[in-house]
Amino acid sequence: MSVELEWMLIDDLQLPKEAIEILRNRGISKLNPPQTEAVKKGLLDGNRLLLTSPTGSGKTLIAELGMISFLLKKGGKAVYVTPLRALTNEKYTTFKDWEKIGFKVAMTSGDYDTDDAWLKNYDIIVTTYEKLDSLWRHRPNWLNEVNYFVLDELHYLNDPERGPVVESVAIRAKRKNLLALSATISNYKQIGKWLNAEAVATNWRPVPLIEGVMYPEKKKKKEYTVIFKDNTTKKVIGDDPIIAYTLDSLSRNGQVLVFRNSRRMAESTAYKIANYMNFINLDEKGLAEVVKQLDDIEEGGSNEKEELKSLISKGIAYHHAGLSKSLRDVIEEAFRQRKIKVIVATPTLAAGVNLPARTVIIGDIYRFNKRIAGFQEEIPVMEYKQMSGRAGRPGYDDIGEAIIIVRDKENADRVFKKYILSSVEPIESKLGSERAFYTFLLGLLSAEGDMSEKELAKFAYESLLPRSLVDIYFDRAINWLTDHSFIKEQGDILTLTNFGKRVADLYINPFTADIVRKGLEDHKSACDIAYFHLLAYTPDGPLVSVSSNEEEELTEIVEDLDCELLIDEPYEEDEQSLYINALKVALIIKDWIEEVDEDTILGKYNIGSGDLRNIVETMDWLTYSAYQLSKELKLEDHYDKLRILNSRVKDGIKEELLELVQISGIGRKRARLLYNNGIKGLGDVIMNPEKVKSLLGSKLGEKVVQEAARLLNRFH
DNA sequence: ACCTAAGCGGTTTAGACAGCATGTC
DNA sequence: CTAAACCGCTTAGGT
Numbered sequence: 001m002s003v004e005l006e007w008m009l010i011d012d013l014q015l016p017k018e019a020i021e022i023l024r025n026r027g028i029s030k031l032n033p034p035q036t037e038a039v040k041k042g043l044l045d046g047n048r049l050l051l052t053s054p055t056g057s058g059k060t061l062i063a064e065l066g067m068i069s070f071l072l073k074k075g076g077k078a079v080y081v082t083p084l085r086a087l088t089n090e091k092y093t094t095f096k097d098w099e100k101i102g103f104k105v106a107m108t109s110g111d112y113d114t115d116d117a118w119l120k121n122y123d124i125i126v127t128t129y130e131k132l133d134s135l136w137r138h139r140p141n142w143l144n145e146v147n148y149f150v151l152d153e154l155h156y157l158n159d160p161e162r163g164p165v166v167e168s169v170a171i172r173a174k175r176k177n178l179l180a181l182s183a184t185i186s187n188y189k190q191i192g193k194w195l196n197a198e199a200v201a202t203n204w205r206p207v208p209l210i211e212g213v214m215y216p217e218k219k220k221k222k223e224y225t226v227i228f229k230d231n232t233t234k235k236v237i238g239d240d241p242i243i244a245y246t247l248d249s250l251s252r253n254g255q256v257l258v259f260r261n262s263r264r265m266a267e268s269t270a271y272k273i274a275n276y277m278n279f280i281n282l283d284e285k286g287l288a289e290v291v292k293q294l295d296d297i298e299e300g301g302s303n304e305k306e307e308l309k310s311l312i313s314k315g316i317a318y319h320h321a322g323l324s325k326s327l328r329d330v331i332e333e334a335f336r337q338r339k340i341k342v343i344v345a346t347p348t349l350a351a352g353v354n355l356p357a358r359t360v361i362i363g364d365i366y367r368f369n370k371r372i373a374g375f376q377e378e379i380p381v382m383e384y385k386q387m388s389g390r391a392g393r394p395g396y397d398d399i400g401e402a403i404i405i406v407r408d409k410e411n412a413d414r415v416f417k418k419y420i421l422s423s424v425e426p427i428e429s430k431l432g433s434e435r436a437f438y439t440f441l442l443g444l445l446s447a448e449g450d451m452s453e454k455e456l457a458k459f460a461y462e463s464l465l466p467r468s469l470v471d472i473y474f475d476r477a478i479n480w481l482t483d484h485s486f487i488k489e490q491g492d493i494l495t496l497t498n499f500g501k502r503v504a505d506l507y508i509n510p511f512t513a514d515i516v517r518k519g520l521e522d523h524k525s526a527c528d529i530a531y532f533h534l535l536a537y538t539p540d541g542p543l544v545s546v547s548s549n550e551e552e553e554l555t556e557i558v559e560d561l562d563c564e565l566l567i568d569e570p571y572e573e574d575e576q577s578l579y580i581n582a583l584k585v586a587l588i589i590k591d592w593i594e595e596v597d598e599d600t601i602l603g604k605y606n607i608g609s610g611d612l613r614n615i616v617e618t619m620d621w622l623t624y625s626a627y628q629l630s631k632e633l634k635l636e637d638h639y640d641k642l643r644i645l646n647s648r649v650k651d652g653i654k655e656e657l658l659e660l661v662q663i664s665g666i667g668r669k670r671a672r673l674l675y676n677n678g679i680k681g682l683g684d685v686i687m688n689p690e691k692v693k694s695l696l697g698s699k700l701g702e703k704v705v706q707e708a709a710r711l712l713n714r715f716h
Numbered sequence: 717a718c719c720t721a722a723g724c725g726g727t728t729t730a731g732a733c734a735g736c737a738t739g740t741c
Numbered sequence: 742c743t744a745a746a747c748c749g750c751t752t753a754g755g756t
Contacts, residue, residue: 083733085732109733109734130734131734133733134735261744262728263729264746320730346731347730347731350730364745366743368729368730375744376729376744377743411743506735507733507735540734545728618732618733621736624736625735628735
């Protein structure tokens with residue numbers, strides 16, 4: 001499992017001078033041990049490799065060398081796949097370097113596209129697993145030119161939700177050439193064999209990591225002991241273990257990343273630590289700048305902004321998905337610049353972009369399990385490794401420290417063995433569920449074209465799922481997909497129906513499509529809330545938290561609703577809570593398109609700005625999909641309504657503002673301002689340029705008038 | 717009669733991917 | 742099944 005600590009000079013690489021120059025410009029003169037090992041295993045000769053090593057061990061550079069060398073020798077295109085949009089962004093920025101030697105780099109995800117020419121003009125394309133899966137279904141010609149795939153963070157294959165897509169992409173990628181990168185996993189040999197790639201595993205880190213477990217001493221109050229991996233111990237004094245260790249690290253001039261298992265605890269821990277932060281030397285000027293940045297952010301609720309501002313001025317912040325993306329970005333950047341000393345976060349920060357700190361404190365080893373009410377389970381070792389892997393900033397820290405907090409000595413010993421001494425869980429296929437497997441087959445047929453059952457089965461056997469399970473799910477899937485007219489059998493050949501192809505292209509779950517089809521077919525018309533409720537009730541619908549008080553209120557609302565929902569209230573308890581959840585989503589999105597003020601929505605439904613963003617994004621996609629399905633199914637009563645609803649959801653506006661928001665720079669707020677002042681359409685903007693300028697300010701007003709003229713011209 | 721601290725029961729609980737348009741042999 | 746923090750309310754105990 002270990003490699004010799006050998007550092008190869010970049011001058012010895014079999015690469016053109018210009019390529020080596022790019023590395024040198026980054027300040028790299030030699031390759032670290034994992035990188036050296038990869039080169040020795042034939043990375044530059046296009047050998048297929050599976051590399052497992054800790055975060056921050058320089059896998060990205062390995063991928064770059066692999067891609068560049070492959071493109072130089074064999075031509076074609078390379079695709080780099082990640083599980084997160086944020087990572088796609090990050091890698092794209094890094095890979096841009098290679099444009100200096102003529103490789104054009106693009107990125108594409110649901111979030112963002114490189115927007116000049118389309119991907120056929122690019123050599124390196126960075127994308128997400130889902131987006132690649134989706135692109136494959138659309139069968140663009142350029143995808144045939146891709147002969148080299150880099151599968152990043154392959155351990156996402158183990159994720160129950162996202163894993164099936166990773167696996168499905170891997171099955172198709174392994175028919176070409178690939179390089180797979182993963183965090184440390186235990187069954188890397190098996191996975192390497194499956195990918196037909198040589199497995200290279202290392203534990204090398206740029207900054208050594210020391211791991212420990214901290215527990216309170218029974219006899220002495222306020223005293224805590226940390227046992228470290230090297231058998232040393234350390235005593236820490238304080239009212240609370242997390243605060244005590246955080247202060248200890250701060251006093252040694254370190255930065256601290258604390259993980260908690262709920263948003264509420266992340267926030268309250270941040271406040272508690274903040275009370276002690278006045279002993280620390282802070283960059284007050286720098287922090288004032290950060291506070292100003294927060295003020296300038298448009299996206300984000302005013303409550304959460306005020307809270308964060310008071311914390312940040314003390315050098316600390318909390319971080320979770322309830323916050324809008326821009327708020328999170330500011331916090332992360334301020335931490336990177338060492339202005340903020342402590343972040344208390346939920347697991348958002350465990351995966352994703354690199355944000356290291358000297359000290360990582362894992363506050364909770366337990367997590368609530370949604371599926372089993374009231375049950376708390378220990379997090380997987382893999383997750384611990386992701387969190388502890390954030391410890392140690394190259395260039396700043398000689399050593400990184402990761403501390404797990406537990407209740408008592410007995411737990412400390414057990415947790416020490418489980419998380420620090422043992423290896424991580426093996427990676428297993430997550431295709432073994434009806435939903436995952438049916439989607440998998442539909443995707444294969446869509447991407448690879450019509451084929452016989454035998455050929456399709458051949459694909460399915462290439463998955464990681466045991467053959468016996470494939471057999472069970474395969475027949476069931478074919479039957480279900482045929483019965484629900486996603487596919488039809490013509491002789492020996494399985495063909496997608498138009499409906500099936502549309503569903504695959506829209507990238508919605510077949511179960512979602514089936515629910516939507518039934519809902520729409522059974523009713524001639526529906527009110528806005530009923531459409532939203534139907535869509536939110538599907539497996540693709542967004543989840544929100546519903547408190548028991550809210551549940552009662554919502555149940556009453558269902559009874560008094562003056563419009564008929566498209567789904568009957570289910571009997572089963574689980575289904576019922578989904579039904580109520582969907583109603584909450586429907587009410588939120590209805591308020592959104594009725595132009596209810598954002599702060600009001602956040603307060604009324606007790607959600608964060610990040611949650612609202614997520615709901616809007618998902619409902620945007622689903623209303624679009626429903627509109628497309630109603631078109632496909634020729635349900636004319638529905639499609640105009642759904643089309644308009646989709647446009648309204650995008651911008652959060654009433655129908656009357658649809659014309660104004662076409663102008664870039666005009667969103668729900670500015671459009672409403674213009675409209676209420678008599679500027680109701682593009683024509684009005686052009687006829688009253690002075691008024692527009694006085695309402696929006698002269699600079700923006702000028703731009704808006706020009707843009708409106710351009711739009712109008714395009715129509716004529 | 718009034719105040720405070722401790723005790724009790726109920727409640728709550730992480731994250732984040734996907735369409736569209738583009739151009740064409 | 743292996744949790745813990747918080748909130749609102751009640752109650753014991755003291756003055």
